[in-house]
Every structure is written in C-alpha cells, then in structure tokens.
Amino acid sequence: MGQDGPRHSRRRQLLGRLRRRLLAYRSIEFLPSRISGGTRPDEECLLLVHIRKVVGQVRYRLCDQCEEGVITDVTLEERFRSTGLGTRALSHLRSRHPGVRWRSTLNLRSTRDLLRRMSIPATDAACLCSHRGEPGLRLPRP
Structure with missing residues (x-):
C-alpha cells in the first residue's frame, strides 16, 4: 500500500474517469x-x-449584424467535469454558428482554462456591440 491507497482503488478511479469520458462523448x-x-x-x-x-x-448571445457572439455562462454537472464535455460543447456551438467571433464574459476559475484552450478571449460584461453601441442584441435576420 502506497500513499494513494491500494492499487485496485486507483484502477477504479481511472476506469470511472474513462467511463465518464466515454459517456460524455457517446450519450x-x-x-x-x-x-x-x-x-x-x-x-x-x-x-x-x-x-x-x-x-x-x-x-x-448572438448579434447577426456584426457576427459576434458572447458566452455568458457554462455549467456542467460535477460528474462531467474533466471529461472534455465543455470543449465538445463549445466546438459544437462554433460549428452551429460558423463565421461568428466568440468572446466571453466569464472569469471563473472553472471556465477560464476551458476558454483559454478554445481561444475565446474574455471581455467586460458591459462590453458593447460594435455596430450599435449597445449591449449585444440578437437582431432578427431579414
């Protein structure tokens, strides 16, 4: 027995993490x-x-006129953290809205690394939409 406990317990942790990762990608x-x-x-x-x-x-939030998007919140259940699900969700969002420049108002420790990995810059929560001088609004497409 080492400092981390018996070997079978470490193996269970590893298998549990792998199982959650597969679950995050399949289900x-x-x-x-x-x-x-x-x-x-x-x-x-x-x-x-x-x-x-x-x-x-x-x-x-999305603005169709200036092609900008602002991520205001990312929430995951505890069991799905560190499974790659956050990265997969943001990648899915990017594929749904191609050509949109994304930024984020989040500065929480839990989301900061995710946004850095995805190359999404942080911005001020009161940042204005570049074309209107107002907080980012989603305008209907003509």
Whole structure:
C-alpha cells in the first residue's frame, strides 16, 4: 500500500474517469433552446442532455449584424467535469454558428482554462456591440 491507497482503488478511479469520458462523448445530445423569462430577451442556450436529463448548458448571445457572439455562462454537472464535455460543447456551438467571433464574459476559475484552450478571449460584461453601441442584441435576420 502506497500513499494513494491500494492499487485496485486507483484502477477504479481511472476506469470511472474513462467511463465518464466515454459517456460524455457517446450519450450526450446538444439541443438549442431559447431562454424564456431570462435576464435578457436575446439570450440563447445550448442544452447538454443525457437520457432526458439536462446535465449542462452554455448560455450565449448572438448579434447577426456584426457576427459576434458572447458566452455568458457554462455549467456542467460535477460528474462531467474533466471529461472534455465543455470543449465538445463549445466546438459544437462554433460549428452551429460558423463565421461568428466568440468572446466571453466569464472569469471563473472553472471556465477560464476551458476558454483559454478554445481561444475565446474574455471581455467586460458591459462590453458593447460594435455596430450599435449597445449591449449585444440578437437582431432578427431579414
């Protein structure tokens, strides 16, 4: 027995982590959603669903006119952290909205590394939309 406990316990931890990673890549669906009754009318959400249960979400705002997107929140259940699901969700968001320049208002320790890995710069929460001089609004497409 070493400092980390018996070998079989370390093997269980490794297998559990591998199992969660496989689960994150095989069994998670990404569903776009509008946020009704949210803090902003232009905010949208990408739901991460595992067997009819929401296990995470990415909240964001888009402006079709200036092709900018702002990620306002990334939430994952504890068991899906460190499985690559956050990276997969942001990659999915980028593929759904090609050509959009993404930035984020998040500065939490748990999301800072994820955003750095995905090359998404941080910005001020009150940052204005570049074409209107107003907070980023989603404008309807003509």
